[in-house]
Amino acid sequence: MRAVAAAIRAAVARRRVQSLVVGVVLLLSTGTAVLGVGLLVVSQDPFDNAFARLSGAHATATFDADKVGADALAGTATRSGVTAAAGPFDTVLASLQRPNEPEGRSGPPVVIAGRAEQNGPVDKLSLDSGHWLTGPGQIVLARGSGPISSSVTLDLPGSPSLRVVGVAHSITGTASAWVWPTQDDVLHAQGAMTGRQMLYRFASAADQTAVQKSVDSTVAGLPAGALRDAQSYLTSKNAADTGVGPMVPFVVAFAVLGLVMSVLIVANVVSGAVVAGYRIIGVLKSLGFTPRQVVAVYAGQVLAPALVGCLLGVPLGNALAMPLLGEAQEAYGAEASAILPPWVNVTVVLVLLALVGAAAVAPAWRAGGLAAVQAISVGRAPRNGRGYHARRALARTRLPRPVSFGLGTPFARPARSVATLLAVLVGAITVVFAVGLTSSLNRVVDAFGRSAQVPIAVGMSGVVEFGGPMKSPASGESPRADPATVRAAIEAQPGTAKVMPVRTVQVPLAGVEEPIAVIGYGADASWLGFELVSGRWYAGADEVVAGSHLLRVTGRSVGDTLTVTSGVGQRRLRVVGQVFARENGGFALYGADSVLTGLTTETRPDSFEVGLKPGTDATSYANKLAEALEGQSVHVEVRDEEFSSLAIMRALVATLTLVLAVVAALGVFNTAVLNTRERTHEIGVLKSVGMTPRQVRTMVIASVAGIGLVAGLIAVPLGYALHGVVLPVMGDAAQTDLPRSVLDVYHPGPLAVLALAGVLLAVVGAMVPAGWAARSGVATALRSE
Structure with a gap:
């Protein structure tokens, strides 16, 4: 031993x-x-x-503070079926404005909750950065609530300004920001839409019906109308799963x-x-x-x-x-x-x-x-006769002698060469697949964002109710923004190319838990950049195109007729096409402005989408437009948002591709080292008869370049096929069909270049061993055997 x-x-x-x-x-x-x-x-x-792990809330219940007191709400925590509860937390609906933003550039209204504990019995918050609240004058923003700044100003009476101390995340999105419970100038602002929030975990919450029954039994006995809304955790779960x-x-494919x-x-x-x-x-x-x-x-x-x-x-x-x-x-x-x-x-x-x-x-x-x-x-010598005929055949070609010698080397060790070929093949497939996947993800971003066609969006403050008019979140009165004035200001701006008035009504639809959006456009909307998956664009007064996600979830298809009902009336709308779109989480119908007739009494647009002339800077345009609209209750948005999940996917693709390419190159490095060691004596003989170091380097690189070329040629169709398999599966997982522009990303020219990916991996892996062989001395090489 x-x-x-x-x-x-x-x-x-x-x-x-x-x-x-x-x-x-x-x-x-x-x-x-x-x-x-x-x-x-x-x-x-x-x-x-x-x-x-985070004790997420099965239900986030919002109550009218004028109709039910805090003590009564706290008592609901002991109701039958409630396993844990947190609250009540005072809430307010307000918009946030960052420093240096022009008046009017504040975002839409968001829920701000008064909460002292980061980790309570329900809804433990994960802190992304900074620290949790320690007292009044501070605010913690929710992840994804917009750009992080040192402070924010709220559009409430007195315009209170708060210092941003951290960024946190609620697994079910219970609030968009949190302040100290005694921040009265925010939570109890005069005239603001205030409320109280309770967070519940239930013994029975397997599906939406169970959650609703648990909520009903928990709030039973409270004053009529006290419960404004109860948001189920299943909404967040479905969004996260999607x-x-x-x-x-693609993670499985890369793994x-x-x-x-x-x-x-x-x-x-x-x-x-x-x-x-x-x-x-x-x-x-x-x-x-x-x-x-x-x-x-x-x-x-x-x-x-x-x-x-x-x-x-x-x-x-x-x-x-x-x-x-x-x-x-x-x-x-x-x-x-x-x-x-x-x-x-x-x-x-x-x-x-x-x-x-x-x-x-x-x-x-x-x-x-x-x-x-x-x-x-x-x-160390390969078995006699291995690769002899192949090397003789290559020697008879017009290729330079170092190249022909190198190309014949793999035939001497066929098993090793096949293993190296397979390793390089996997690396090259990864590169081909990654290039296609990245291109597809980029096109998804373009299709969802439509920022090339509609770089600017102007929204009027307010909330869309079921078939009703816009309401101000603070006062309940009609918003101050006048659509005609807003449109005139947009059209007067240098750089404006096109303006599209938009009206939106939220309506229930059988088969969908949350309300869907019926969006009406006040003019020809063909320039807005929507990607058709199938069918055609709407033309008639009762025709709509539907989000692909909506059709997938409801089991409907192009040609079906949908009946939508609001508090005002009912419409039967025929689906003539499906689009790849993200408005309202993909649950949206798009049509002419006339499709909203009978669904709402409001005739004014609630937002505008703006196309710009070539060469116009969107950020500069938005700032100038916000200044022109000062005094109007609007928010001007530059539609350059990055979709976090897609950005993370692209980062994963790039990193995984780099790691696998490095590993593949290392496999080539190993093969080149072994081949060079076995041929040390042969290299010494070749050097003694006049082969230069540069020719030796060329010979060693050629010994793996042929393997890389074969691997690259095979990798192109395999990578193409892998992309064709994985992309539809990704679409199915997201419950949406994909347009051809997302699927058809490979073209002959780039594919020809990608065929060289195997050669590149092989050459990179062989560079160091080739340098060693070129620098080795003749006497040392000849003495090695």
Whole structure:
């Protein structure tokens, strides 16, 4: 046993390059595997896990403060079926204005709650940055509530200004901002729309019906009309599941690609290291080592650096993975950080070490069965005759001799070359797939945002009720904004190209829990940038196009007739097309202004969409328009928003592609090192007859460039096919059909360039070994065999 241990230590020390390669490959493979498995883990029921961990509210109930007191609401916490409750919290509806924003650039009204505790019995808030409230004069903003500034001013009497001290997240979005409970100038502002909020967890809350029954039994006995609204956690769950759903398919694809590549490269590196040591195996046998001891020596000499690589790869892999996992968790609606369960790290290390052992034992066992003289005579040289005909055929071509020599090298070690080809193939497939996926995500952003066609949106303050007119959130009276004045100001601005008046009515629809939006456009809306998925654009007074998400959820299709009812009347609308759109979370119908006839008594538009002339800066335009509309109750928005889940997807794609490309290049590096070591004597002979260092470098690079070219040519159709499979699955997960512009992102020219991805990976991986071979001395090379 001591002889075996001594042989292992000597082999590791003597084969420093081999040990380094094995260690680095395992380090990166461990990191890749940890990242892949970690992403898969956090993709499993992310909302449910976060909801349970944060004691999310099954229902967020808002009450009229004038009709029910705080003591009565606190008493509902002990009602039957309530397992936990928090509140009552005073609330107010107000708009936030940041410093340096022109008058009128404040956003729409949001809910602000008075709350002293960050982590109560219900709805524990995760803090993204800063700190929690410590007293009056401070405000904590919700994640995604807009740009972070040092302070905000509220559009309430006295225009109170508060210092922003942190950014937090509620798993069910119970509020858009939080202030100290004694902040009376905000929470009890004269004339503002104030209320009280209770957060409940119920014993029965499996579906919407159960939640509603639990709410009804909890508020029973309170004064009539005291309950204004009760928001179910299922709304947030559905939104989170819809947001995370598209992420899971491509995360799985990348994770599988990464794991497959890690397995291929580890097996290739380890088996190649054993094959390269056949001569030493013969020496060991001549010294009396048994076949089992030979296997133990060679398994040990690769397991030792592999173990070091794995142990270093675990913390490195976690360090690389945690930001991505944190972003993924944030996209899933959980905390902006993520901790991998320990079993992930342990499992990855054990599996990779088992793979290393298996990859080392098989060739070592074969070599251990050879006679000592045969093993020594075989040495590093490939089996006689392998690749002879291919190399002779290449030599007869007009290719430069270093290139023909290099292209023939893979035929001498076909098994190693195939393993390298597969590793480069996976890397090239990743690149082709990632380019297409990134292009598709960019087009999704363009289609959802429509910022190229409609860079400016102007909204009149107020809330849209069921078939009713706009109401001011603060006073309940008609808003001050005059649509005619607002439109005149827009049209008077230099840079205005087109103006579209928009009216919106919220109505219930069978099969949809939340109200849908019926949006009417006051003129030809074909320029607004909507992407048709199927059907045609509306033309008649009773025709609408529907959001694809709405049709998917309700099971309707183009050609169906929908009956929508408001407090004013009823309309039958025929769906003539479906669009890829995000208004009202995808639950929207779009038509001419006449589709709202009979659904509302309000005839004034509630917003305007603005197209700009070429060369007009949207931000500058918005600031000037806000100044022109000072005194009008409007908010001017630059439609350049970034969709957080899509931004995170693109970041994940870029990072995962880079990691897998590096691992693929490392696999090529290993192959080039092994080939160069085996051909050291041959390289010495070639140098002695006049081959220059530059030609040697060219020969080594050519030995893997051919593999890279073949891998790239195969990767293009496979990456194309993978994109064609994953994108529709992502659409299905988001419950929406995708337009052709999102699916058809590959074109012949770029595909031809992508075919060279394999060559690029191979050349990058071979550069260092090629430099070593070019710098080696002739005498040293000739003495090596």
